[in-house]
Amino acid sequence: MVTSDLGACEWFVWDLRRSGLIDRGPLDQIVSEFLRRNPRAEAPALAEFLVDQGTLTAFQAERILNGKSQGLVLGPYVLLDAIGAGSMGQVYKATSKNDNNLYAVKVLPRRSMWNVRLARRQVRSFSTFSHPAVVPFVDVGTAGGLHYLAWPLAEGHTLESIVQQQGKLEPNLAAMYAVQVAQGLTLAHQNNLFHGLVKPSNIMIGPDNQARILDFGIGSLLVENEGESLVDTMSTANTLTSGLDCASPESIMEPTNRTPAGDQYSLGCVLYYALTGRVPFPEGSAVEKMMAHQTKTPMPIVELAPDVPAGLADVVMRLMAKTAEERFTGCDELVEALEPFLGDLSRMPGGVPNTHSGARPGLSSGARPGLAPRSNHGTKVTLPTRSGTTGAAAADRGRPSPAPAAPNVRTPNPQPARGPSAVPSRASFQLPGLADEVADTGSTARAPTTETPRAALPKLPTRGATTGKPAAQPKSPAPQLEPVEEHEGEEAPAWATEAGEEKKANTGVIIIAVVAIVLMVAAYFGATMLMK
Numbered sequence: 001m002v003t004s005d006l007g008a009c010e011w012f013v014w015d016l017r018r019s020g021l022i023d024r025g026p027l028d029q030i031v032s033e034f035l036r037r038n039p040r041a042e043a044p045a046l047a048e049f050l051v052d053q054g055t056l057t058a059f060q061a062e063r064i065l066n067g068k069s070q071g072l073v074l075g076p077y078v079l080l081d082a083i084g085a086g087s088m089g090q091v092y093k094a095t096s097k098n099d100n101n102l103y104a105v106k107v108l109p110r111r112s113m114w115n116v117r118l119a120r121r122q123v124r125s126f127s128t129f130s131h132p133a134v135v136p137f138v139d140v141g142t143a144g145g146l147h148y149l150a151w152p153l154a155e156g157h158t159l160e161s162i163v164q165q166q167g168k169l170e171p172n173l174a175a176m177y178a179v180q181v182a183q184g185l186t187l188a189h190q191n192n193l194f195h196g197l198v199k200p201s202n203i204m205i206g207p208d209n210q211a212r213i214l215d216f217g218i219g220s221l222l223v224e225n226e227g228e229s230l231v232d233t234m235s236t237a238n239t240l241t242s243g244l245d246c247a248s249p250e251s252i253m254e255p256t257n258r259t260p261a262g263d264q265y266s267l268g269c270v271l272y273y274a275l276t277g278r279v280p281f282p283e284g285s286a287v288e289k290m291m292a293h294q295t296k297t298p299m300p301i302v303e304l305a306p307d308v309p310a311g312l313a314d315v316v317m318r319l320m321a322k323t324a325e326e327r328f329t330g331c332d333e334l335v336e337a338l339e340p341f342l343g344d345l346s347r348m349p350g351g352v353p354n355t356h357s358g359a360r361p362g363l364s365s366g367a368r369p370g371l372a373p374r375s376n377h378g379t380k381v382t383l384p385t386r387s388g389t390t391g392a393a394a395a396d397r398g399r400p401s402p403a404p405a406a407p408n409v410r411t412p413n414p415q416p417a418r419g420p421s422a423v424p425s426r427a428s429f430q431l432p433g434l435a436d437e438v439a440d441t442g443s444t445a446r447a448p449t450t451e452t453p454r455a456a457l458p459k460l461p462t463r464g465a466t467t468g469k470p471a472a473q474p475k476s477p478a479p480q481l482e483p484v485e486e487h488e489g490e491e492a493p494a495w496a497t498e499a500g501e502e503k504k505a506n507t508g509v510i511i512i513a514v515v516a517i518v519l520m521v522a523a524y525f526g527a528t529m530l531m532k
């Protein structure tokens with residue numbers, strides 16, 4: 001097809017070709033067929049047609065209509081949708097051309113400092129073991145000036161969102177999730193990997209009721225130091241601040257001091273949150289929270305949740321001991337300590353996962369072929385085998401439904417048709433119903449996740465609405481990285497650099513705030529020491 005045949009759709013088709021989403025032959029075939037039947041069609045109509053018949057996802061179509069055709073293919077990953085924005089960057093749902101599995105791909109803003117060699121070493125570490133509770137860090141790369149990290153896509157809802165919506169959990173359910181996480185951590189620790197950022201938003205509860213630890217690998221990379229860290233200091237500061245509610249005292253004093261014992265402390269905070277519906281130190285500024293982790297005892301669990309067994313509350317307090325020596329000798333000992341509180345889990349909706357199974361039903365990508373079998377890591381808990389999976393929670397995270405795609409079209413399309421669009425302009429186009437769903441990488445707003453909509457959350461046993469304060473403080477918008485390193489010869493996708501200028505001013509303020517926080521903490525402890 002020659003360009004002149006494309007009419008008003010010309011720019012869109014050119015951008016689509018440039019995006020790399022679809023091979024040119026099949027694309028031209030589909031477009032010429034569409035224009036033969038709709039000779040006066042504008043770009044939005046063509047985009048809608050491509051979405052309807054499964055060639056593009058709504059996310060991809062909107063990007064291209066808005067002139068953001070680059071960066072939709074990163075290495076082997078074809079971005080399908082935006083999942084959410086964290087402190088380091090934007091996370092996308094993607095499919096890999098290598099294996100057609102679904103992945104969560106975290107894209108760092110352009111020019112952020114990067115040490116791919118260290119990250120690749122991390123990836124190799126995760127290839128040596130496998131556990132149902134560990135979502136492994138499987139890939140890193142750089143494409144089109146952007147750095148990306150990949151994990152298999154985990155289905156379900158984060159523990160944070162479940163507690164925010166449904167309130168504190170039944171003690172035995174909270175204990176079960178803690179056991180699952182502790183089992184995963186045990187194996188990771190045995191493989192010389194710690195997490196470093198354990199918190200409720202990093203625990204995904206699958207439709208099979210299996211807890212899965214997200215973001216494995218990031219914490220280690222933040223503390224790696226071979227002259228340069230993985231990411232620039234702004235990214236590190238953002239990530240550390242976002243994890244403050246569950247940060248261990250020692251990691252607050254020295255951010256590179258992240259250890260298995262620190263993971264225990266953080267898991268203690270997570271368990272406290274699940275049992276009470278609030279984090280241990282919900283009040284105050286970042287500095288006050290940092291000090292509270294150092295010096296204060298959280299409100300007793302029994303005051304917030306009288307039905308939590310005293311022994312279980314004791315386990316949480318031991319996990320949250322101020323010094324590493326006072327905590328458990330390891331997460332395997334923790335599993336043993338939690339075992340008596342599992343109670344009768346067989347009546348749980350959706351059943352209970354068989355924690356001894358190597359299968360990973362809630363991971364979209366499944367187990368990686370060639371992984372070593374899961375080692376015996378001293379787990380003594382035997383939970384009843386689950387009788388069935390509700391599956392409801394997986395609805396919007398599932399694989400793309402087979403689409404009537406054109407032959408040889410590379411990208412499967414999981415998006416249903418969204419109805420007619422009346423918005424003709426390239427600059428403002430948004431497919432109906434998606435107006436606020438997609439955030440730019442450069443945006444400071446936290447985009448919604450692809451979690452099942454709140455109304456459709458699986459009904460987990462809880463103890464009614466949370467009393468007192470809200471279950472979790474709404475997170476402040478994630479500040480973005482200041483570009484610190486120019487990668488010569490790499491073309492930056494437009495969508496990755498937009499709004500960068502606007503954020504430079506904010507970054508300066510954030511740096512000053514971080515420095516001020518550190519100085520205040522130092523001054524506080526200096527004064528305390530002097531008074532003693």
Ligand SMILES: Nc1ncnc2c1ncn2[C@@H]1O[C@H](COP(=O)(O)OP(=O)(O)OP(=O)(O)O)[C@@H](O)[C@H]1O
Nearest residue numbers: 083084085086087088091104151152153154242449
């Ligand atoms: N492997 C994964 N599978 C499914 N969803 C994921 C995966 N990893 C991350 N997500 C989701 O992507 C979104 C953004 O994650 P990200 O880790 O960047 O931010 P966060 O954990 O919410 O915050 P922070 O960056 O402060 O830790 C979250 O909703 C998270 O649940």
